[in-house]
Amino acid sequence: MSLRLKLFLTYSLVVIVTLFTAALGSAVLVRQYADRLAMERLDDAARPISVQVAALIRGNVTLAELVENMQAQADASGMHILWSDADGNLLRQLVPQAEPALQFPEGALPHGVPQGTTGEIIDDAGADYFYSAYPLARAPAGIARAQTLILAVPRPEAAAALAGVFRPFAWAGVIALAASIVLAYWLSRSVYKPLGEVSAAADKIARGDYGYRINSRDTGDIGKLAQNFDRMAAEVEASQLKLRHFVADVSHELKSPLTAVQGFSQALLDGTAADQETRDKAARIINDEAKRLRRQVDELLDLSRLQSGQFKMDSIRIDLYDVLKHSADLFGPPAADKSVRIELDVKPGLWVKGDADRLEQVFNNLLDNAVKNSPPFTGIKIAARVEDGHVIASVLDHGPGIHPDALPRVFDRFYQVSGVRTGVGLGLAITREIVLAHGGGIEARSAPGAGAEFVVSLPSM
Known part of the structure; x- marks a missing residue:
């Protein structure tokens, strides 16, 4: 996997995780807002009904009249109207039209609470309900043990709560994701481009093009890297040039004494040096040139050891x-x-x-x-x-x-x-x-x- 692709995938992953986190946080906030709004609406609708129930009880209406009146309220408001005893047990309930009756565990309903207490209860089926509870000063006829009036509505479904804002959020998320991916591509390209130039330059130098330079004008960290690379390339080029000169110089310096040694030794071998004086002269020249070669080799070895730090010296x-x-x-x-x-x-x-x-x-x-x-x-x-x-x-x-x-x-x-x-x-x-x-x-x-x-x-x- 190339560095450019890695950068792009990294940027894209960061963007996706960020958008997902933002969407999750937004969903939680929307759900909390929907719950709070539903609770406020329940409280606003429940207060008049509780006042009406209290008035009917004071008027000594019959149970049938109370039920008839409250059933109409339940159908109109969509609220469940329940009465509980002092232990929180359900005594009687009125449900909105076409909805099933609710079942609660014993003692699960609110009881002995201040007027207008709101909260959440769960029925036997596991459904959530918001409620608003009001203590009764007097039990209605036919429900002698009733002490608390409870008005409840189903808690809004999460999907329903998010339905109103999902589409705008979804479109905003899609647009943000697309823009972010484009930006991630641009960023990965802008970051990789100078690195790619350095990589290409390294490849050229590895192939022997020691004169290649990046000449970056970037003043950032990658630009400094490119400038340092150019300096390194210049040093490599200079080293290669020195090496070529060194080989040429060594060859030149060794050529003269070797030529002399070869020529005079050949004269001795083929008999060209006929008299003793000529042979002695050839031998002296061979000896002198051999010493000269030895000095040059020794100097080269000394220089090499000095430059490599391997030359031992007293201190x-x-x-x-x-x-x-x-x-x-x-x-x-x-x-x-x-x-x-x-x-x-x-x-x-x-x-x-x-x-x-x-x-x-x-x-x-x-x-x-x-x-x-x-x-x-x-x-x-x-x-x-x-x-x-x-x-x-x-x-x-x-x-x-x-x-x-x-x-x-x-x-x-x-x-x-x-x-x-x-x-x-x-x-x-x-x-x-x-x-x-x-x-x-x-x-x-x-x-x-x-x-x-x-x-x-x-x-x-």
Whole structure:
């Protein structure tokens, strides 16, 4: 069953239950109103008859005269006229023309009640009757034990009570039901439509159409869902694009050393490398390219483990001053070979928590890039300070710099700034992941011709 059908059936069921409850409540109210109206009419008709009976009794009329007079009243009003004794037993009754006499259990009739008492009684057949009772000051002739005059009428049937209002209510209910079902259909459609768009979009993306977007303008909850879905789709598309680039980059980076290994190994196999010097050269190249492949594979594995959180690192108290000084000392000789000066503007007491070897790898990567890209007779500055609960360390060179368009991608895997940066393109990606694993952040700042500055921020202790 589709969600749209479920919504429609749910709305329709709510409407039907609501209308049924309203109809049931209306029926109860109409029945109560009909009972009250019947009781009032009975009381209005019974009072004159009770007065007339009392007058006839005071006039000492005979029983025959009383019966004749009251029978006419019973026929005219449709009321049953009954006399009961002090125990509530029926002594005599007059019934309207063509109606059967009533039978009541002993003691069931009202007795000893105030004048004009109204209520309900049930005869032996189970029929309901409304009554109005009047105590007699004097028993009529021939009914010596009579103490209470009772005038009764059948309680209105429920169907009869509802007959007058059923048709208008029925038509109103049918119209309301039809309108509500139409509204339920519209509501289910309006609710399902954006959900259907999300479902269709998910199906398209599952089929490989990563560029599909919903572009919903709805500001409600479902609209927010659609917007979040679009953001997710954009991230999926970006991930797929990165994956394709990654596969292409890995293939490209591995192709060169593999080609060299294959070519020189083939030369050794087919005898092209005839003399010992040529064979030694081929062996050295194969060895160098194999080491290069090993480094690339190791870097890829390290990067993968860092990004997946599976890379184990120490978490000890470290003075970053020692790390920075050691890196500066390590790259001092290769920098001096290029007539590049390394300036260390760092003081002890830069306490952080982390893995000293991995943090040294971070600054070794940054210094390696800085030395490679620094022109002769320039300088590299290493600075660090404590600021707002963080240790801020930076490496600044005076090389050709990085174009602003390339800055957002310098930390991507295999990304190389064309004509400027050298290497495979994994160093900065690994650097960023190590810094992130320490709860810090890294930023590249540069402009073409103005050098490059890499700023690392780590939580201080």
